[in-house]
Amino acid sequence: MATQKGHIGITTENIFPVIKKFLYSDHEIFLREIVANAVDATQKLRTLASKGEFKGDTTDVKVSVSIDKEAGTLTISDQGIGMTAEEIDRYINQIAFSGATDFLEKYKDDAATIIGHFGLGFYSSFMVSSRVDIVTKSYREDAEAVKWSCDGTPEFTLEPVEKAERGTDIVLHIDEENKEFLEEGRIQTLLNKYCRFLPIPVAFGKKKEWKDGQQVDTAEDNVINDTHPLWTKTPSTLTDEDYRNFYRDLYPMQDEPLFWIHLNVEYPFNLTGVLYFPKIKNNIEIHRNKIQLYCNQVFVTDSVENIVPDFLTLLHGVIDSPDIPLNVSRSYLQSDRNVKKISQYITKKVADRLSSLFKSDRAQFEEKWDDLKLFIHYGILSEPDFYDKAKNFALLKDIDGKAYTYEEYREAIKENQTDKDDQLVCLYTNDREAQFSYIEAAKAKGYNVLLLDGQLDAPLVSQLEQKWEKTRFVRVDGDTPERLIPKKDESVNEADKAANENLTSVFNAGLPQVEKAQFHVETSAMGAASAPVLITQSEYMRRMKETARLQPGMSFYGEMPDMYSLVLNTDHPLVKQVGEGVVSATGEKLAPIDAELRGLQARRTALEAAQKDLKPEDVTPEEKAELEQVNNDIAAQYNQRNEALAGYARENQVVSQLIDLALLQNGLLRGEALNAFVKRSVDLIR
Structure with missing residues (x-):
């Protein structure tokens, strides 16, 4: 045949600039595309051979990749079916293309789609080449070898050429911007990435061996892939x-x-x-x-x-x-x-x-649980249907290492850990060392404590509360042992209530400032053997803050201070001692203040009752002023009362010591307050 010149059949003159521009981010993909085409051509030959349409030997067929640095070429060769001039015209010169405007608009952000959608696998070679040659010879008898060349414009040449064996050589003349693809290491990396399991052997150079202190090529092909993975x-x-x-x-x-x-x-x-x-x-x-x-x-x-x-x-x-x-x-x-x-x-x-x-093999499954649970918990949290599949094999482990399915655990704790409202209460810890004393207190009451210290255990707890009826999870330091699982409503008589109010005021006054933390002081009868002061943390707020760390949209919770309760054990001798000391040290100061408060509060009650049924505009200015004055007087008396109690707190080292011990146990005593605690401890020991 004579040399043929022509134009590639496309509907836009800008095909090659588009390929270079919009495939650039994926430009290394060209090697996969060209090698994959070579493998396809080889497999097609084997298929023809299996049908008897090709009589030659296909036993040792392979795809070869070679670099010629001097010529500036990268060549991918196969021993497949090859192409005739007519097939080149049909498969290479004709590109089904819908128009530049639609093309750019639809595929500008997706290079992979450009290649796949328009059959541009071969044309991806122009991302890195100034010219591409195809030298090919069909498997058909008496086929004539041809060479196709294109320099990245719609113009091409097609001419006869000498080629002894069937198959195709794709010769890429690598352009100046992409000389990296003439480096052996770079091509080896790409072949390992994209071609390591191709079904046809892919050879890249020769295997090397050490000889005379250096690596030299052997006669054996360096086959980079496992054809039967x-x-x-x-x-x-x-x-x-x-x-x-x-x-x-x-x-x-x-x-x-x-x-x-x-x-x-x-x-x-x-x-x-x-x-x-x-x-x-x-x-x-x-x-x-x-x-x-x-x-x-x-x-x-x-x-x-x-x-x-x-x-x-x-x-x-x-x-x-x-x-x-x-x-x-x-x-x-x-x-x-x-x-x-x-x-x-x-x-x-x-x-x-x-x-x-x-x-x-449940025993083996339990052994592997700690390595599996993050994966299973992630599935439960992220895939709605997975919970139904996983609930029968997902496990919970308690602090003693015993594992339960969800249903087994609910059944195991039902009798002892159901509260007064018929809610099942699952206690857990996420740090067995830091929360050791709380765990021991819960165990002393016969409660089971789960160990939930995984990365996703915090959101898992919320998910299980939604899935399980009448169930709540409470961290073991979320309240006092008596109130973790309340069995009945607490009742306190008026005398105890007044004494407890004095205690809370004294301990409130003794609290040091802790950065990003707020404390609420309260009392509870926890038994003489329990700790005198206990710090607990609101389950709701703590959980919201934990969730905020995983979900950026809830970051405002992360900015809020930690909310703690300082719980005074009114049964403990030391707390009782402080309470008795309040009476003896401040009784004379508080008696007239309390008497005045009772009178003012009675007066406020009478004024409010008189104004209760009146519209705001029917209340005279004098009546409004009198009520405001009574409220101000009450506030002033409370200030005097609190100052008297604060004075006692400042003088009583036991108050400060009990507070600091509780803070220290929870890692909340730092800086100046920690230093003061150490000095006070030394003074108390002397």
Whole structure:
């Protein structure tokens, strides 16, 4: 045939500038596209041979990648079916293209879609090339070899050429901006990333050996890929060690996996793969995106958020499906029916595998629970349907290490941990060392305490409260032991109430300033053997602050001060001693103040009763002024009262010592206050 010149059949003159501009961020993808095309051509030849339409030998076919730095070329060669001049005209020179305006508008943000949607896999080579040559010879008898050349414009040449063997050579003349693709290390990295499991051997140079103190090439091809990766094999032919070896190959620096799932589906979609359960103690983010997605053994992506539910992105391994195209786009994944079916299938397989492990060997499952729970809790929190699958094998562990299913735990604590309102109360700790005394106090009352110290245990608690009827979770330091699970309403007589008010005022006055913390002082009869002073924290506010750390939208809770209750044990001898001291030290000062307060309060009650049924405009200015004056007088008397009690608090070292001991136990005593406590402790010991 004579040399032919022509124009590539496209509907815009700007195809190559568009490719360079909009595919630039993914420019390394060209190597995958060209090598994948070479593999396809080779597999097609094998298919023809299996049907008897090709009589030649296909045993040792391969794809070769080579660099010629001097010539500035990167060549991808195959021994596949090759092309005739007519086939080049049909498959290379004609690009189905819908017009520049629609193209740019629809695909400007998605390079992968550009390639896949318009069959531009081969043309991605122009992202890095100033010229591309195709030298090809068809497998057909008496076929004539041809060479196609294009310099990145719509113009091309097609001419006869000498080529002894069938197949195709794609010769990329790498442009000045992309000389990195003439570096052996860079190409080796890309081949390892995109082509390491292709079904046809891919050779890149020769294997090397040490000789005379340096590395030299041998005669053996450097085949970079495993053509029969583990997931393509029948599970019954594989051993546990085979699966572990494959995992080590994929993730050389990772701990051994806990277990794995071999996926193999032919209908209603095609899917193979192996998914591993890694050990996940904490930090979800570092475990993400370890699943590699393949299409017919060609690497697609390791970002699989839209293919599997979010919590399954913590798994490691490989998914291979021809029903997911090479050039995945987010819009495609979100709408494709097959992808949704694949997602549902994988979720079910994971849940079934976990359930099977739990039922077949519960003891082993419990041993692995600490490595599994973050994954399972993430699934329960992020995937609404997963809770129903997981509730029968998800576990709760108490501080003694005993594990329960959800139903087992509810049944175990039902008798002893149901409060007066028929609510089941689940007590837990998230720090067994810091909350040791609270745990011991709860255990002394016969309560079971769960250990919930995982990264997602705080939101899990809220989720379980929604799922379980008439159940609430309370951290063990959320209240006094007596009030954690109230069995009846507390009643206090008037005399005790007055004495308790004096105590709270005294201890309030003795509280030091603690940054970003607010305290409410209260009293409770906790028994003489319990601590004299206890600090508890509001379950609601503490949980909101914990959630705020995980959800940026709730950050305002994180800015609020921590809310604590300082609970005085009115049964403890030291607190009783302080109470008795209040009476003896301040009785004379408080008696006239209290008498005056009683009179003022009676007067206020009478004034309010007189004005109760009147409209605001019917109350005279004199009456309003009198009520305001009474309120001011009451406030003034309370100020005098509190000052008298504060004076006692300042002089009584026991008050300060009890407060500081409680603060110290909770890690809240710092700086100047801690220094004062140490000095006071020394003085008290002398």
